[in-house]
Amino acid sequence: MNGKRMGMATIRLERPPRVRAWAAVGGKKEKEGPLGAQFDAVFSDTMCEETTWEKAEVHLQKVAVSMAANKCKLPISALDMILAGDLLGQCVASSYAARGTQVPYLGLYGACSTMAESLAVGACMVDGGFAQRVCAVASSHFCTAERQYRFPLAYGGQRTPTAQWTATAAGACILTTAADDCAPVRITHVCFGKVCDLGITDANNMGAAMAPAAYDTLHTLLSDTGTHPNDYDGIFTGDLGQVGSRLLCDLFSRDQVDISAVHDDCGKLLFDSKQDVHAGGSGCGCAASVLCAHLLPQLADGRMKRIILAATGALMSPTSVQQGESIPAICHAVVLESGGKR
Amino acid sequence: MDLTPQEYEQMVNEQSKPSPLLRDMVWAFVVGGGICTLGQVILEFWKKTGLNEKDAAAATSITLIGLAALLTGLHVYEKIAKHAGAGTLVPITGFSNSVASPALEFKSEGLILGTAAKMFIIAGPVLVYGIGASIVYGMILVFLGV
Numbered sequence: 001m002n003g004k005r006m007g008m009a010t011i012r013l014e015r016p017p018r019v020r021a022w023a024a025v026g027g028k029k030e031k032e033g034p035l036g037a038q039f040d041a042v043f044s045d046t047m048c049e050e051t052t053w054e055k056a057e058v059h060l061q062k063v064a065v066s067m068a069a070n071k072c073k074l075p076i077s078a079l080d081m082i083l084a085g086d087l088l089g090q091c092v093a094s095s096y097a098a099r100g101t102q103v104p105y106l107g108l109y110g111a112c113s114t115m116a117e118s119l120a121v122g123a124c125m126v127d128g129g130f131a132q133r134v135c136a137v138a139s140s141h142f143c144t145a146e147r148q149y150r151f152p153l154a155y156g157g158q159r160t161p162t163a164q165w166t167a168t169a170a171g172a173c174i175l176t177t178a179a180d181d182c183a184p185v186r187i188t189h190v191c192f193g194k195v196c197d198l199g200i201t202d203a204n205n206m207g208a209a210m211a212p213a214a215y216d217t218l219h220t221l222l223s224d225t226g227t228h229p230n231d232y233d234g235i236f237t238g239d240l241g242q243v244g245s246r247l248l249c250d251l252f253s254r255d256q257v258d259i260s261a262v263h264d265d266c267g268k269l270l271f272d273s274k275q276d277v278h279a280g281g282s283g284c285g286c287a288a289s290v291l292c293a294h295l296l297p298q299l300a301d302g303r304m305k306r307i308i309l310a311a312t313g314a315l316m317s318p319t320s321v322q323q324g325e326s327i328p329a330i331c332h333a334v335v336l337e338s339g340g341k342r
Numbered sequence: 343m344d345l346t347p348q349e350y351e352q353m354v355n356e357q358s359k360p361s362p363l364l365r366d367m368v369w370a371f372v373v374g375g376g377i378c379t380l381g382q383v384i385l386e387f388w389k390k391t392g393l394n395e396k397d398a399a400a401a402t403s404i405t406l407i408g409l410a411a412l413l414t415g416l417h418v419y420e421k422i423a424k425h426a427g428a429g430t431l432v433p434i435t436g437f438s439n440s441v442a443s444p445a446l447e448f449k450s451e452g453l454i455l456g457t458a459a460k461m462f463i464i465a466g467p468v469l470v471y472g473i474g475a476s477i478v479y480g481m482i483l484v485f486l487g488v
Contacts, residue, residue, distance in 0.1 A: 052450040152447035154414045155464065156423025156430050156439045158366070161359040199347030200354065208354040216343060246357045251345075 004127070007224025010191045017126035018183030019336070020133075020176040023067035024292035025060050026285075027142070027168030033271045038293040039169075040067050046143055046168060054093065057086065057141035057170075060285070061097035064172035064292075065137055072174050072182075079103045079174070080131035083122050085114035086139045086284055087166070088148060093139055103135075111313030112210075112239040113193070114138040115171060115288035116332040119309070120190035122175045123334070132177050139170035140283030149203070149318055162205040164241045165277035167270055171288030173296070184300035189225060189335040193217040195315065197328040203316065207244025207267075207279055209327035210312035214240060215251040217331040218259075218310055225335075229259040233304040236295060237331070238287030238311030239267040241280030266290035266311070287311040299338040306337045366427050373422060374429030381406055381433070403434055410435035414442040440464040 006012050023040045031042040041063055048056040061084065069076050082101060084094035085108035098105040110117035118136035125131045143153060145166040151157050176183050196216050200209040214237050222228065229235055229252075240248055245265045252259045266287045267280030291309055298304045310333040316325065384405050388398035413419040419439050423430040430436050441461055448460035462469065 054450075147447055151464065152443040154417055154420050154439070154443035154446055156414075156420045156426075156436065156443075158361075158424060158427045160361055196343070198343075198345065198350040200351075205354070205358055208358060212343060212345070212350065243354075243358050247353060250353055250357065251343075254345075 007220070009194075009220050010189055010224035011124065012189055012225075013123055013127040013187060015127055015178035016186040016188045016337070017123045017178060018176045018180045019185040019187065019296060020174045020180055020183035021068050021071035022171065022173045022292040022296045023064050023071065024171045024289040025064045025067070025169060026289055026293075029142070029165075029275060029277075030167060030169050030270060030289065033275060035270060035290065035293050038297065039289065040064075040293070046141075053141055053143040053147075054088065055096075057088070057093040057139055057144050058096045060141065060168070060170040061086070061093055061137055061139040061172075064139070064170040065097065065101075065135055068135065068137075068172040068174050068292075072176075074133065074174070076101050076103060076135075079133050079135050081106065081122070081125065082135045082137065083108055083118040084135075084137045084139075085109055085118060087111065087145050093141070093144070094137070097137075097139075110311075110330060110332060111315055112140075112282050112284055112287060113311040113313030113330050113332050114284040115291060116238065116309055116311035116334050117192075119173060119175070119187065119334045120192060120332050122173075123187040123190055126175050126177055134175040135172055136175060137170065137172035138284035138288040140166050140168070140285035142166045142168045142283075145283060159278055160204045161278055162202070162207065162241075162243050163278045164206060164239065164267060164280050164282035165271065165275075166283035167281045167286035167289060169270075169283070169285030169289035171285065171290075171292035173292065184338065185296055186337050186339070187334055188337050189221065191217055191221040191224070191333040193331040193333070195328045195330050197326050199326045201321075201324065201326045203321045203327065205243060206282060206314040206327065206329075207239075207241040208247055209314050209316075210329040210331065211240055211244040211247035211251060213329040213331040214244070214248050214310055214312045217333050218248075218308065219252075219255070221308065221310075221333045221335070229257065229262050232262055232306050232308055234295075234307040235259060235263045236269075236290070236307060236309050237263070237265045238290075238309070238313075239280070239282040240265045240312060241267040241282065243279050244312070269294060295336070299336055302338050304338060306335065309334045309336060369425045370427050370429035372429065373426035374432060377406070377430070377433045377435055406434050407438040410438035411442040414439045415446060437465060437468065440468075
């Protein structure tokens with residue numbers, strides 16, 4: 001143990017920061033999914049009554065942040081910092097959402113891993129005493145992501161069975177200090193991931209590109225903390241989808257470790273297989289909204305005691321894919337626990 | 343991780359469901375064939391109006407392009423194409439869809455830098471290599487003196 005670090009890469013937060021409040025917002029397809037009723041707000045109009053999809057994504061993020069702040073009866077201006085990310089070039093959805101808040105802001109990019117990244121960075125800031133109230137937020141929008149990474153929406157193309165569906169959603173969490181007794185969830189450990197690349201070049205099979213990163217980070221976290229998958233009520237990866245989830249279980253089974261009983265994936269939870277999303281959901285908003293709509297409430301009321309959120313991101317760009325580069329991936333993990341003070 | 347990219351590729355292949363080729367091909371055959379039959383109906387219609395064979399063929403292409411662009415705007419074309427694949431991609435209607443869809447999508451960036459600049463983002467390569475190939479073919483014909 002060196003300072004707050006333990007093992008290879010895990011950070012043990014000495015004064016575990018709390019998650020005081022959270023909010024999840026989503027679009028029409030997310031509303032129709034299995035978690036639809038658990039969202040704080042849903043927009044049936046993909047434009048959210050804005051003039052462009054990019055503005056709609058900004059709106060999603062703004063609503064998520066203001067709802068989360070409202071729940072702890074804080075004005076947004078009382079936040080010490082906003083840590084936000086999205087999929088758009090130059091992180092514009094986050095920056096435009098933070099415009100006008102007058103709160104110090106850091107734009108983060110970890111592709112679909114962004115929610116875990118912002119939670120982890122926020123938790124370190126709070127534990128380190130650099131901030132007392134931090135908002136961690138991430139968003140994605142199907143239409144903005146499609147036009148940036150793939151084809152225009154009205155283009156008649158076929159998606160492969162391994163393709164994933166970018167969620168139109170945002171999730172926001174307000175982190176506070178260990179002394180905040182009102183906050184029902186705490187973050188005890190974080191593990192920042194390494195970039196992993198096992199040579200996958202198919203941008204329509206991102207689950208496969210990201211599974212090694214999820215394995216690497218989870219393996220590191222479990223061995224650093226001396227825990228076993230069964231010590232957790234759930235290990236939730238972000239957006240591996242059907243294919244990546246099977247690969248992750250396969251990768252662990254090579255170590256004679258069976259994670260299938262406790263593992264689930266945000267991309268599989270957000271949508272029903274009948275919703276024509278192929279291998280499952282993806283996008284920063286997927287892990288963010290599943291965390292805020294589905295996982296945090298269960299930790300808050302004690303249905304789950306301790307979980308790992310291991311959100312994964314594929315770090316390619318349209319240019320790098322066109323240039324034939326393989327897809328580097330990352331996974332950041334956060335250990336969340338239910339309950340009050342130790 | 344003690345796993346080579348080759349070993350991992352094999353794992354990925356085992357876990358990734360391939361596209362349902364037979365179903366895709368049946369869809370493509372039926373819808374593609376349907377579009378061609380529709381084209382024939384339209385051609386006969388134009389001929390009946392008194393156009394000669396050549397003009398009726400041009401009018402048929404224009405009609406199909408117009409119909410496909412309309413269905414693209416109504417977000418119907420992509421719903422058919424999702425199942426039909428090459429059946430909607432290969433006929434001239436697919437070309438129309440590939441031009442109309444970015445034109446619509448990128449209008450949020452303005453009529454010049456959006457609609458006009460992005461209109462050929464998908465169809466552009468087809469034009470470049472299609473016209474390029476026709477030039478090469480034309481030169482061969484010239485040199486062979488046909």
